[in-house]
Amino acid sequence: MVHIDYSQLAEKYGTPLYVYDSKQIEDNIRRIARSLNYRHSTMYFAVMCNNHKNILSVIRRNGLGVQINSVHELQLVKKAGFKNSAISFTSTGISTDLMKTLIREGIRINLDSVEEVDKFCTLAQNRKFGVRIRIPKSISARSLQATNTNRHSHIGIEEKDFKSVLKMADAARNSITGVHGYFASNVLEMTPFQHYAPYMCTMASSFPDLEYVNFGSGFGIPYAPGQKAFDIKKILALFALHVKALSHKYDRPIELIIEPGRTILADAGSLLVQITNIKHLNSNKYEIAIDAGYAELARPLLYGSYHAITTVNTTHRQPVNYDIRGNTVLQNDFLGKNRMLEKVREGDYLLIRKVGAYGAVMASGFPGKEIPKQLFL
Amino acid sequence: MVHIDYSQLAEKYGTPLYVYDSKQIEDNIRRIARSLNYRHSTMYFAVMCNNHKNILSVIRRNGLGVQINSVHELQLVKKAGFKNSAISFTSTGISTDLMKTLIREGIRINLDSVEEVDKFCTLAQNRKFGVRIRIPKSISARSLQATNTNRHSHIGIEEKDFKSVLKMADAARNSITGVHGYFASNVLEMTPFQHYAPYMCTMASSFPDLEYVNFGSGFGIPYAPGQKAFDIKKILALFALHVKALSHKYDRPIELIIEPGRTILADAGSLLVQITNIKHLNSNKYEIAIDAGYAELARPLLYGSYHAITTVNTTHRQPVNYDIRGNTVLQNDFLGKNRMLEKVREGDYLLIRKVGAYGAVMASGFPGKEIPKQLFL
Numbered sequence: 001m002v003h004i005d006y007s008q009l010a011e012k013y014g015t016p017l018y019v020y021d022s023k024q025i026e027d028n029i030r031r032i033a034r035s036l037n038y039r040h041s042t043m044y045f046a047v048m049c050n051n052h053k054n055i056l057s058v059i060r061r062n063g064l065g066v067q068i069n070s071v072h073e074l075q076l077v078k079k080a081g082f083k084n085s086a087i088s089f090t091s092t093g094i095s096t097d098l099m100k101t102l103i104r105e106g107i108r109i110n111l112d113s114v115e116e117v118d119k120f121c122t123l124a125q126n127r128k129f130g131v132r133i134r135i136p137k138s139i140s141a142r143s144l145q146a147t148n149t150n151r152h153s154h155i156g157i158e159e160k161d162f163k164s165v166l167k168m169a170d171a172a173r174n175s176i177t178g179v180h181g182y183f184a185s186n187v188l189e190m191t192p193f194q195h196y197a198p199y200m201c202t203m204a205s206s207f208p209d210l211e212y213v214n215f216g217s218g219f220g221i222p223y224a225p226g227q228k229a230f231d232i233k234k235i236l237a238l239f240a241l242h243v244k245a246l247s248h249k250y251d252r253p254i255e256l257i258i259e260p261g262r263t264i265l266a267d268a269g270s271l272l273v274q275i276t277n278i279k280h281l282n283s284n285k286y287e288i289a290i291d292a293g294y295a296e297l298a299r300p301l302l303y304g305s306y307h308a309i310t311t312v313n314t315t316h317r318q319p320v321n322y323d324i325r326g327n328t329v330l331q332n333d334f335l336g337k338n339r340m341l342e343k344v345r346e347g348d349y350l351l352i353r354k355v356g357a358y359g360a361v362m363a364s365g366f367p368g369k370e371i372p373k374q375l376f377l
Numbered sequence: 378m379v380h381i382d383y384s385q386l387a388e389k390y391g392t393p394l395y396v397y398d399s400k401q402i403e404d405n406i407r408r409i410a411r412s413l414n415y416r417h418s419t420m421y422f423a424v425m426c427n428n429h430k431n432i433l434s435v436i437r438r439n440g441l442g443v444q445i446n447s448v449h450e451l452q453l454v455k456k457a458g459f460k461n462s463a464i465s466f467t468s469t470g471i472s473t474d475l476m477k478t479l480i481r482e483g484i485r486i487n488l489d490s491v492e493e494v495d496k497f498c499t500l501a502q503n504r505k506f507g508v509r510i511r512i513p514k515s516i517s518a519r520s521l522q523a524t525n526t527n528r529h530s531h532i533g534i535e536e537k538d539f540k541s542v543l544k545m546a547d548a549a550r551n552s553i554t555g556v557h558g559y560f561a562s563n564v565l566e567m568t569p570f571q572h573y574a575p576y577m578c579t580m581a582s583s584f585p586d587l588e589y590v591n592f593g594s595g596f597g598i599p600y601a602p603g604q605k606a607f608d609i610k611k612i613l614a615l616f617a618l619h620v621k622a623l624s625h626k627y628d629r630p631i632e633l634i635i636e637p638g639r640t641i642l643a644d645a646g647s648l649l650v651q652i653t654n655i656k657h658l659n660s661n662k663y664e665i666a667i668d669a670g671y672a673e674l675a676r677p678l679l680y681g682s683y684h685a686i687t688t689v690n691t692t693h694r695q696p697v698n699y700d701i702r703g704n705t706v707l708q709n710d711f712l713g714k715n716r717m718l719e720k721v722r723e724g725d726y727l728l729i730r731k732v733g734a735y736g737a738v739m740a741s742g743f744p745g746k747e748i749p750k751q752l753f754l
Binding site: 047048051068069070072073090091093094095096098113149151152153154155182184274276280281289291298301302323325330332334347364365366368369370 | 424449450467470473475489491493528532559656667675704711738741742743745
């Protein structure tokens with residue numbers, strides 16, 4: 001990571017300000033690519049975690065494809081110069097209109113339901129498509145930090161329906177050439193992935209025309225102190241092992257696909273904020289109000305998620321116990337609680353860390369704010 | 378409410394579409410005004426619940442003031458034609474810069490902390506201001522539907538600090554002329570308000586220069602079936618009773634202020650959406666995917682809140698048990714579960730009800746969408 005003078009940035013561009021470090025993004029991409037030790041691999045960047053054009057540009061320069069889930073994202077990635085062959089579409093509830101667009105553009109698509117397969121096969125013949133696999137609840141992240149889990153969802157097609165979708169595809173001379181899976185976001189545990197990898201490959205082997213297994217992502221990163229890094233190398237090796245076995249079985253190379261987002265972007269972005277007021281709560285405790293909150297960063301209020309908060313310009317002053325809250329009327333809008341920080345003053349700056357993914361893209365400006373600015377270094 | 382042909386609107390403007398009924402807004406304002414049976418009353422519309430210029434225009438035409446909590450909202454309401462005298466500012470963590478702006482513009486302001494009072498008194502003399510009162514946790518909404526409660530907050534100034542803020546004000550020849558209170562949003566229970574009204578007036582009587590008691594809002598509305606309407610008439614009568622007693626004590630009329638938002642707007646807005654896919658889950662159960670979700674309406678995912686969902690164009694078909702989910706990759710993005718609706722088809726429209734407040738203003742477009750359009754009838 002390059003040295004960044006955040007005070008200078010704050011004075012030049014104002015706060016709150018998302019600041020991204022492109023070099024860190026590229027380092028992350030290379031680290032994942034190196035761990036993906038299998039020749040027939042493809043990495044799609046999960047655009048949903050940050051769709052800013054400058055981010056997309058870094059992604060494209062580094063040779064990755066993009067995973068999208070809406071027509072709006074399709075427009076964004078095309079504008080950013082991605083070719084149709086570098087785009088993979090996976091969502092739920094695809095309408096007939098959107099399906100027509102995706103077919104016309106020849107975008108790689110993974111279908112979520114029997115009904116979507118039916119729709120596709122009515123609209124197109126002599127085409128390929130993938131199917132999303134229903135991941136059983138037994139393969140589920142249990143940690144509190146995991147978000148968007150499969151506990152209450154009916155995403156994907158159940159194994160019992162594979163025969164009927166194969167039949168639909170066959171009748172329309174389409175082939176089901178891939179499977180896609182996903183069970184949760186921001187998972188740090190190894191165990192669910194250890195069950196997930198063989199499960200996906202077992203499901204995949206129901207499809208005679210198989211060309212790829214798309215494991216999606218869900219790879220977590222350590223946000224809170226004491227959390228161990230997610231061992232992506234180990235998990236990717238496991239994916240490769242199972243896909244190699246599958247290739248052997250099919251007697252042709254099966255493509256291994258992953259769709260990381262958070263792992264590439266999270267630690268490459270910080271939210272630079274200014275302290276607007278410090279309220280004395282009791283002898284040892286202060287509440288810092290900053291010029292940002294839910295309006296700019298939804299994760300703490302939405303998920304209760306932890307983000308490290310650090311001071312800018314170390315002062316070697318005595319650490320003090322602070323709660324850090326948004327300066328809004330939302331009473332529960334805290335960015336962090338019981339954080340030991342070197343004593344700060346009104347006007348000082350703070351950095352909220354690891355917000356490159358699911359930060360700016362979730363900003364609503366609520367309440368009473370505008371969407372925050374983003375700066376790319 | 379006027380009759381609205383939603384199918385026609387959907388075809389003309391596209392979906393997802395927020396649709397507002399101005400007449401309903403005006404009816405709501407009149408109903409509250411009629412319940413506010415006290416001569417020296419002021420109603421500020423809580424801009425945070427919806428700051429669209431057309432809404433602000435209806436509010437202004439109906440003679441209400443506005444309650445704002447940020448400099449961005451200040452710009453919006455001034456642009457919408459509100460005079461400074463019709464604006465009240467209440468927030469937390471007000472920076473020195475923002476404080477200067479508010480003082481320069483002569484905006485009515487309620488200060489949240491001893492530190493803010495100190496800041497104000499350093500910057501201005503011979504001025505009036507109000508203070509926010511710390512509401513004890515014993516006065517708290519207990520219902521699940523209440524949001525933004527005071528359970529974990531340190532909003533407002535504690536009674537033990539009243540003497541010191543009075544002294545600061547006195548030293549700068551400023552007067553503390555009002556108190557402001559707030560303990561939660563969307564409260565349906567009467568009991569907390571029954572304790573809150575006398576508590577506020579007791580706290581207010583510590584301030585010899587008192588001119589107003591601002592009760593804020595927090596008034597709930599019934600979202601889910603079987604919920605009783607919040608008896609706003611009864612609560613406003615209680616507020617008036619206590620403020621009248623205070624007026625008697627001070628031997629001058631004390632102003633009673635309320636700041637409703639949801640009560641004015643919620644049931645005047647619907648989100649019009651289109652069904653993009655219907656997935657068969659099991660013999661009796663279907664999952665509807667629509668072209669909206671967390672991207673357009675955050676409340677269900679953020680708060681677990683209930684919104685009635687109705688079909689457009691009654692067909693007298695048999696009711697079916699539906700889950701209604703956003704067509705995104707967010708697995709837990711459900712707009713409603715186990716809703717009995719007349720059998721619907723892909724392409725049909727649905728209405729998500731009572732989203733006029735805290736609907737569009739909280740929309741982030743996440744994941745992969747744009748901010749929804751809004752239509753004003």
